[in-house]
Amino acid sequence: MKNMRFIRWAAFLMAAAALLLGITTAASAATTSSSTGWVRLAHLSPNTPAVDVYLYSFGNPSAELVLHHVAYGTVSPYEALAAGEYTVAMRGAGAAATSKPVLSASLTVAPGGAYTVAGLGPESGLRLAVLQDQLSAPAGQAEVRFIQASLQQHQVTVTWDGKSTVSNLTFGSVSSYQAVSPATATLHVAGASESANSTITLTAGTVHTIVVLDGSKSLVLDNLLDAAGSAADPAGGAATGFGGTAPQVPSPLPWMYLIGAGVLLAMVGGLGVRLVPRQRGRHAR
């Protein structure tokens, strides 16, 4: 009898563990499935107030993505999103609940594709640009591109490791990716009246987007890691500058772990509830 109870216990716990493992595996598979892509959102319009951003799926309402209170300089981490077509809309953060999001752009998420949906330009000419992000670099090289989001400096010139890399990049524009030799070196960005220096490490196989932002006193450089190698999924937003202090986008993964753990606890708890009277009964005898 005692052995039977032990076997039931073990079987139950194994089933519960398998359930939790199953949820974890499913979530993991969902984020790396060939039917998903990667999307991150960036607010790069200096004089535009914070916004809420909505992505409405054409075919699957449950695939909606909503980011609240995205302020200037914020770059969200990448979010896995089902492949397909999306309508992108914006709404002023903190606007009345009755106010409606304004349609802005569309986005086609291809399987395995990575995209940055960026609000660019001045408030009066705010536009949402959908940028295709590159996920691999040529062998032995790093790839880097630049987004000019400084309204204070209408044009900037970028120098990497002493070599001119991009010249006269205008406000609201995005350079193409270009291959550079891996190094830890100084990135120098100069506008007409302000400049910024940052020591940055670009390792072989990595892909970066450098965002030039208006800071409180001078230009600020935000180094976004688009990809860390061909085998790695997009890693998320910046670890520096404004992006690093940005509100984090809620990922579904922690919730799935939590739900799984909750289910496991409930099952174990349920087992405990069932076992306790039996034990009491045994003691009462």
Add this chain to the structure above:
Amino acid sequence: MCAALHADGLPATRLLVLGTATVDPLGSDVVVATLAVRNEFGTRLQSVYAPVVIASFGTGAGRIDIRAIAPDGTAAYQAAVAADRRSRISAGSQLLRNPRIIAAGNARNALSAGDVDPRLLMMLAALADQQRLRVTAFGDPSPGAGPAVPLRSVQLAALGSGAKAEASLRSMLSFIDAQQQPFQPLRAALAGSSALTVEYAAPSPLGLLGGP
């Protein structure tokens, strides 16, 4: 023609008079091809500047065609039109899989064939996120439009009946009224208490879908 259009409410700043000294009609969105304009530009009007008729009125010498300008040339325009149709077919097919959208037979056909204006497709995706809806029909109020011209109007009905359905339609209308160009419709109004019609202006923009 420009005087007539101005008298009908089109701002003068949006009108460009084509005279005998005008080299080409480029720089506009559409060209109103009267007999005089057709005579002035000849076959180049269709083969070079404006290959697609988005509306046509009258017959014979009195016929007036409204043509969409191809700013980068006919070949580039036709390529963009073909790419746009492919994007509309993909987007329409995805909308048909949306469990919050119920489309009547002809509306289903239009969606799957890529016949629907991209602004309507994007709007429907957003509206369906707010509530379930029924697409009764798509339409194109432009007479004489060519087969490549998308349908720019839609009639929607809320699911259910009575006050709840009307409230749902009013909520959709409120969403539509809040939009800005190029998603601000030409007209949007309730048709009674059970339907909502939305119509976008011509020409349908190319390249809205399928980004980047």
